[in-house]
Amino acid sequence: MTLFVLRRLLGFAVTLLLAAAVIFFLLDLLPGDPAQFILGINATPENVAQLRAQLGLDAPAWQRLFIWIWGMLQGDFGQSYTQNAPVADLIGERLWVTMPLAILAMAIAIVVGLPLGILAARRRGKLLDTGIMVLAQTGIAIPNFWFGMLLALLFAVTLRWLPPGGFTSWSEDPAAAMRALVLPSLALALPQASILARVMRTALVDVQGQDFIRTARAKGMTMGEAVWRHGVRNALLPVLTVLGLQFAYLVAGTIIVENVFYLPGLGRLIFTAISQRDLILVRGATIVLIVAVTATMLVIDLLYALVDPRLREGEQR
Amino acid sequence: MRGALRHPSLVLGLTASGLFAVLALVSLVWTPYAIADIDIGRRFLGPSLNHWFGTDNLGRDMVSLIMSGTLTSFVVAALAVGIGAGVGVPLGLAAAAWGGVVEWAVLRLSDFVFAFPAIIVAILITTLFGPSAINAILAIGIFNIPVFARVARGGALSIKTLDFVAAARLAGLGNWAIAFRHLLPNIASLIIVQGTIQLSLGILAEAGLSYIGLGTQPPATSLGLLLRDAQSLFLLHPSLSLVPGLAIVIIVVALNLAGDGLRDAIDPRLKQQGGTGVAS
Numbered sequence: 001m002t003l004f005v006l007r008r009l010l011g012f013a014v015t016l017l018l019a020a021a022v023i024f025f026l027l028d029l030l031p032g033d034p035a036q037f038i039l040g041i042n043a044t045p046e047n048v049a050q051l052r053a054q055l056g057l058d059a060p061a062w063q064r065l066f067i068w069i070w071g072m073l074q075g076d077f078g079q080s081y082t083q084n085a086p087v088a089d090l091i092g093e094r095l096w097v098t099m100p101l102a103i104l105a106m107a108i109a110i111v112v113g114l115p116l117g118i119l120a121a122r123r124r125g126k127l128l129d130t131g132i133m134v135l136a137q138t139g140i141a142i143p144n145f146w147f148g149m150l151l152a153l154l155f156a157v158t159l160r161w162l163p164p165g166g167f168t169s170w171s172e173d174p175a176a177a178m179r180a181l182v183l184p185s186l187a188l189a190l191p192q193a194s195i196l197a198r199v200m201r202t203a204l205v206d207v208q209g210q211d212f213i214r215t216a217r218a219k220g221m222t223m224g225e226a227v228w229r230h231g232v233r234n235a236l237l238p239v240l241t242v243l244g245l246q247f248a249y250l251v252a253g254t255i256i257v258e259n260v261f262y263l264p265g266l267g268r269l270i271f272t273a274i275s276q277r278d279l280i281l282v283r284g285a286t287i288v289l290i291v292a293v294t295a296t297m298l299v300i301d302l303l304y305a306l307v308d309p310r311l312r313e314g315e316q317r
Numbered sequence: 318m319r320g321a322l323r324h325p326s327l328v329l330g331l332t333a334s335g336l337f338a339v340l341a342l343v344s345l346v347w348t349p350y351a352i353a354d355i356d357i358g359r360r361f362l363g364p365s366l367n368h369w370f371g372t373d374n375l376g377r378d379m380v381s382l383i384m385s386g387t388l389t390s391f392v393v394a395a396l397a398v399g400i401g402a403g404v405g406v407p408l409g410l411a412a413a414a415w416g417g418v419v420e421w422a423v424l425r426l427s428d429f430v431f432a433f434p435a436i437i438v439a440i441l442i443t444t445l446f447g448p449s450a451i452n453a454i455l456a457i458g459i460f461n462i463p464v465f466a467r468v469a470r471g472g473a474l475s476i477k478t479l480d481f482v483a484a485a486r487l488a489g490l491g492n493w494a495i496a497f498r499h500l501l502p503n504i505a506s507l508i509i510v511q512g513t514i515q516l517s518l519g520i521l522a523e524a525g526l527s528y529i530g531l532g533t534q535p536p537a538t539s540l541g542l543l544l545r546d547a548q549s550l551f552l553l554h555p556s557l558s559l560v561p562g563l564a565i566v567i568i569v570v571a572l573n574l575a576g577d578g579l580r581d582a583i584d585p586r587l588k589q590q591g592g593t594g595v596a597s
Contacts, residue, residue: 015432026441141517141569143524146544146562149551157552164552245431252434256525260548271529274444282444286437294432 004305012298017069019290024065027279068283077284082276087284090269095288097167097181097265098258102250104185109192109246114239116193117200118232122224124205132197139194144253148187148260155183165262184261188253192246199242203235210234237308244300248293327578333571337564341388348381353536363556370560373543374550379557382538383564389450389539390568393532394519396454398512401461406501406508408462409469413477414496423470427463435460435522439531450539453532457522461515468511472504506583510576517572524565540565 039047052058059067071078077087120132156164162183168176207213208231216226255267266285273281350368355375362372370379412423439456446452473496476482482499490498520540526532527541528548535542540561547557 015429018429019432026445138570141566141573143521143565145525145528149558153555249434252436255436256529259529270440286440289437290432293434
């Protein structure tokens with residue numbers, strides 16, 4: 001088990017290192033000089049050269065890459081030259097919108113999707129099953145941001161229950177902050193719940209045909225008991241994998257949905273950074289997204305091994 | 318043909334997506350009104366005989382916009398499938414045919430690319446070159462590569478164990494010949510099914526990217542870009558976002574139905590397994 005965990009951690013570190021290198025060199029290709037940008041067009045060449053030296057831009061690219069990575073390991077993502085603030089602070093502030101949004105959406109998707117999937121599997125071939133699967137098929141096809149627009153139209157404009165957009169910070173009014181996240185998280189959750197319902201149904205239908213369910217039935221359990229005690233647990237394995245992958249895309253998807261509801265999350269920060277060509281901020285924000293994606297997959301891998309001992313490869317026994 | 322008729326979802330899905338594809342192609346030579354035909358005097362019109370779905374904030378005809386937008390969305394998604402299959406399938410075949418280090422490298426590479434969701438690639442490319450439809454094609458295409466690599470490898474591995482491949486090897490065929498002459502034709506159906514699924518995902522992804530301004534740019538139009546245009550107005554004029562949104566939903570449902578139907582028609586065994594077997 002230790003070996004397994006160590007190997008996965010190593011893989012995680014290598015992925016992040018390579019990702020950092022890809023991002024760094026891609027953005028380094030760009031023409032334009034940050035020092036020139038900061039000082040403006042009237043700067044003398046001497047001043048620009050001085051600032052370049054001060055910012056460490058004279059060093060070769062690979063050296064700057066390692067300085068960047070080393071800094072990030074210590075929580076220093078560099079200084080944004082358009083916003084005049086540490087990149088880590090700017091991103092950290094936005095994560096207070098993006099992360100709760102993603103987690104809330106995932107929670108809704110799980111609470112809605114899994115029971116629907118179980119229900120459909122238990123009523124396989126019946127009207128209820130067909131109904132749930134038609135819903136899921138449609139849910140997968142609906143762009144989450146468009147669903148967000150429809151939700152805003154219904155709940156914010158017509159019914160006036162919830163705000164159509166904007167955000168009050170958690171420290172100011174936690175209840176208002178929460179209310180601002182309800183519609184966006186519902187919008188994000190719809191396709192996720194649909195995918196989860198489908199995967200859960202398929203996994204459970206698979207499991208229902210297995211021998212251990214028959215054994216449990218032979219022991220005198222009803223089908224419902226057998227499926228609940230043994231089936232669902234086993235069916236959760238494939239669901240877990242999908243959950244990990246989906247969470248990764250959910251984090252990325254928040255960027256799009258934030259746009260519908262004018263939420264000051266990571267997405268808004270990135271778009272501002274792109275339009276102002278603040279490369280230090282762009283690379284900081286993208287690496288944070290990639291860390292979120294990769295870390296989720298790592299956690300799922302480890303959870304998987306915890307749930308299913310057969311998968312702890314490298315185990316000598 | 319009779320076989321196809323036994324799969325109603327395939328017929329329905331193919332017909333509906335075919336219909337949209339035809340409408341999109343027609344927009345190349347004819348649309349009811351010109352796309353660039355701005356006429357403020359007739360903006361925000363409701364549905365009428367002249368404008369079936371009304372007009373937008375610039376007085377442009379919605380039907381024409383949807384036709385032309387559908388074309389962009391299809392082209393972006395199709396080219397992205399082309400990139401994904403063009404790079405991914407050879408990689409997957411190579412992994413299956415050579416095994417060993419090649420296989421290890423392909424699997425690690427696809428793990429690595431999975432760490433870059435399409436939107437992150439789009440952000441990086443947009444920072445480099447500025448926004449355009451090409452960004453969306455590249456970003457979605459790169460995202461598609463590991464998907465096709467895995468499907469091709471999985472399919473090829475199961476074919477590789479069959480006797481006729483062993484016979485081909487005895488006959489002196491090398492890895493290249495086996496991969497392209499024997500493995501590829503036998504996994505073609507899997508690739509086509511996956512292609513249909515990625516096409517529908519690509520249309521959704523294009524919509525998302527164009528909506529946040531990283532994809533298609535005016536004066537061209539796409540279904541996602543129409544939703545971006547509607548963003549500031551949809552609370553007052555819901556139809557501006559309803560029509561393009563519904564078009565996306567119908568196209569994606571149609572493609573998914575076609576994909577599911579194709580899979581069932583090509584390989585009935587997968588249907589019994591419940592149908593997620595292709596992607597894993």
